[in-house]
Amino acid sequence: MSLWLHIVLPIFLETSFLSAALYCVYRAEKNRIYPAFWQFLLFSAVSQAIQLVDLSLNGLHLLSGVHAYYVDYYVYWVSFGISTVLILRVLHEMFRHAVRSIPGVQKLGEPIFFWAVTVSVILAFASGITPHATGMSIVLASAQVLMRSQSVLTLCMLTFLAFASNTLGVPFRSRIFGVTFGLGMIAVSNLVISAFFGTQTTLFNTPNLVHQGVYLAAITVWAGYFVQPEPARRLVTMPVTSPLMRWNDVAQTLGNPAGQVAVSYPPSFMTDVFDLVENVMGPNGRPQRATSSTGPIAS
Amino acid sequence: MKIAVRALVLGMLITGFAADHMLASKSVATTPNTTMVASNSASPVPMCEPGSTCGLNK
DSSP states (O other), rough: HIIIIIHHHHHHHEEEEEEHHHHHHHHHHTTSHHHHHHHHHHHHHHHHHHHHHHHHHHHHTOHHHHHHHHHHHHHHHHHHHHHHHHHHHHHHHHHHHHHTTTTHHHHHHHHHHHHHHHHHHHHHHHHOOOOTOOOHHHHHHHHHHHHHHHHHHHHHHHHHHHHSHHHHHHOOTTTTHHHHHHHHHHHHHHHHHHOOOOOOOSSSOHHHHHHHHHHHHHHHHHHHHHHHHOOOOOOOOOOEEEEHHHHHHHHTTTTTOOOOOOOOOOOOOHHHHHHHHHHHOOTTTOOHHHHHHHHHTOO | OOOHHHHHHHHHHHHHHHHHHHHHHHHSOOOOGGOOOOSSSSSOOSSBBTTTTHHHHH
């Protein structure tokens, strides 16, 4: 009974919620506009369906506990790593849509975003490789540290959207904010549960139940945002003298292969000395007067 | 409305960073794979070693 109630039921609910969210996104015809988010939802639904079948077979005594746990363990951790990368793609997609009204900042922000993600990935794998870690434990530890980096990145992105909504013209009822808010809920839940509850020795425990509740609430938020019509994006207006406008101009010109101007070095003391010595000594290293006395003009 | 959303987001950020700080201090003492139980789904996190039933039917 407890297996069905604590494990199979949440996974069944999650698969149903994800399917509903997928339907909402598809019905709003936003699967082409937010392809990374669509792929994330689709992947999560498929991996959950596999786990649901596996654990249901165990619940019906058609698969032994050891074998069912093997399948659950590997499906879970592999899909965990893949979905972490997919969430990073979703964040990038939301960032790109959010700063669309400021093309210069968008252009400059993309390499900075990729830099942050690359550093997170490198740090994750560096901290995952410990002296005692081998094989699956390296992957497991790396995925978890990557998840931690991704959670922090999500919260930073959410704060950026919340406080720059006026400047970016992204209202709180926008789908960009809704998707990021849902990811933020999952990120906080992940960080808090990991900080307060360490190692788990069974699949039935309270932290898992709390996380399941938060995750289902996040999917509901996503579905809700895609069910209701999105308000039109506000036109961004700012004074011509606004610093953001100047940043935008500067960022747009960066990396632009426009005409280049040769800029000479400012004269320095040493350059003057070299010029003077060259004038006095001549190219062959002898004083100019002695050279000229043996030259054709003297003779 | 706007202030409430911003306060909520700020609260989430502070909570998240406080938890991350706690995690960082725990990671110094132990290996990372014993401190993080993060999940990308509502399914329970399988933290037991493979080969056990981890509470499933035998």
